[in-house]
Amino acid sequence: MNKEKLKALINQFQNHTISDQDLYLLKHYLKNNPSDEFLLEIVDELGADSQEIEISSSDQIFQNILSNKEVQQVIAPQKNTKHRLVYWLSAAAACLLFFSTIGFYFMKNQSSQELADLSLSKTEIIPGGSKAKVVLDDGTIIDLETLKNDTVIYLDGYAIQKDIDGVLSYQLDPQLKDQQIVYNTIITPKAGEYHLVLPDGTKIWVNSSSELKYPLNFDKESREVELKGEAYFDVSKIQSQQHHVPFIVNTGSQKLEVLGTIFNIQSKNNKIRTTLVEGSVRLTYADGKKFVLKPNQQAIYEEQKNNIDIIAIDPFYITAWKNGSFAFDNASIHEVMDILSAWYDVEIDYLSKVDDIHFTGTVSKYEQIDKVLDAIEMTGSIRFKIDGRRILVMK
Incomplete structure (x- = not known):
């Protein structure tokens, strides 16, 4: 927000002419920009001109901040409904105090229902993390989030290990390899992801709202898994009797x-997007069509139309989620949201x-959601409001 816009909103607030929506935007901006370079100058200008802001000594308040003492009652109601604003020595302090003044304005001038409607949501929205459940071959469910790191669970013929970094891996009894194939399924919820290593050494990162079914003891001719959702694969090469054992990912209509x-596969909303980072893959579809992907290519298969497009792409934007980031390249706001x-x-x-708004940028996926939304708002073409666990999107 530029200086003139910020000054105008503060001035409207002083004169009690600010709209509910602009008041929300002002509160949100001040909360997330306590060190705005224009803020001290604006408060100084308005403090000199306004009859409603009284300036008192800032020395004691500033000393309290330096000594980590809690600042008590920085705002108190005065006669004629004036507000007492203590003028702090730094822009950050001025911002905090002005933010408190807005809170007082809310209490004095809004009904309790309006306050509930307009105040910032108190619902904490935190980033996702390592959350998943593993369904064993017999139907037993293990919640990996509640399992401590560096833990081993011994089962019939194999052991599940959650290592010191939280990565899921397996230890197999040699006799299990010659027995009937045993399957496990890992399921990630919304706001969840998980990293696992299969017994053959293949590394897989499973994204949120996804499901991966995999055998523990692959047969000698192929290694086959089933995916719903999105996952990133780093497949290990293995040989059996002088020939390579292929790794196969089934996503319904595509093999x-x-x-x-x-490579990365995303299967959702009746579309399968396969992005190749390095190596080579062969895609086979239900109608018998086959395609070979090269690095930096993406195959987009629309199941309902039975249509396949192969395009050139920068894998960075597709695989950034696995490395802890959101990365967008002219993505529609619907894709982003x-x-x-x-x-x-x-x-x-x-x-x-x-529909006409697109976004390009990269931000850590472990930031609080308001920081991510602030980054998108910097485009100047869109605004957001957080209401509980809802994000309201508006121009």
Whole structure:
């Protein structure tokens, strides 16, 4: 927000002419920008001009801050409903005090229902993290989030290990390899993801709202898994009797076959997006069509239309989630909000038509959601409001 816009909103607030929506925006901005370079100057200008702001000594308040003492009753009602604003020596202190003044304004001038409607949501929306459940071959469910790191669970013929870094891996009894194939399924919820290593050494990162079924003891001819949702694969190469054992990923209408490579698959909303980072993969579809992908290519298969497009792409934007980031390259705001909805487990409501808005940028997926929304708002073409676990989207 530029200086003139910020000054105008503060001035409207002083004169009790600020709209409910602008008051929300002002509160939100001040809360997240306590060191705004213009703030001290604006408060100084308005303090000199206004009859409603009384300036008192800031020395004691400033000393309290330096000594980590809690500042008590920085705002008190005065005669003629004036507000007493203590003028602090830094922009951050001035911002905190002004923010408190807005809170007082709310209490004195709004009904309790209006206060509930307009105040910032107290619902804490935190980023997702390592959350998943493993369904064993016999139907037993293990919640990995509640399992402590560096823990081993011994089962019939194999052991499940959650290592010191929280990565899921397996230890197999040699006799298990010659027995009937045993399957496990890992399921991630909204706001969840998980990293696991299969017994063959293949590393897999499973994204939120996804499901991966995999055998522990692959047969000698192929290694086959089933995916619903999104996962990133770093497939290890193995040989059996002088020939490579292919790794196969089934996603319903598509079968992907590799020998050893790195790729990302996303299967949702009747679309399967396969992005190749390195190596080579062969895609086979229900109608018999086959395609070979090269690095930096993405295959987009629309199941309902039975249509396949292969495009050139920068894998960075597709695989950034695995490395702890959101990365967008001219993505529609609907694509962006779908990803945020899955990761933060929130609902998205569109109050304006935003089909024409796109976003390019990268931000850590472990930031609080308001920081991510602030980054998107910097485009100047869109605004957000947090209401409980809903994100309201508007122009």
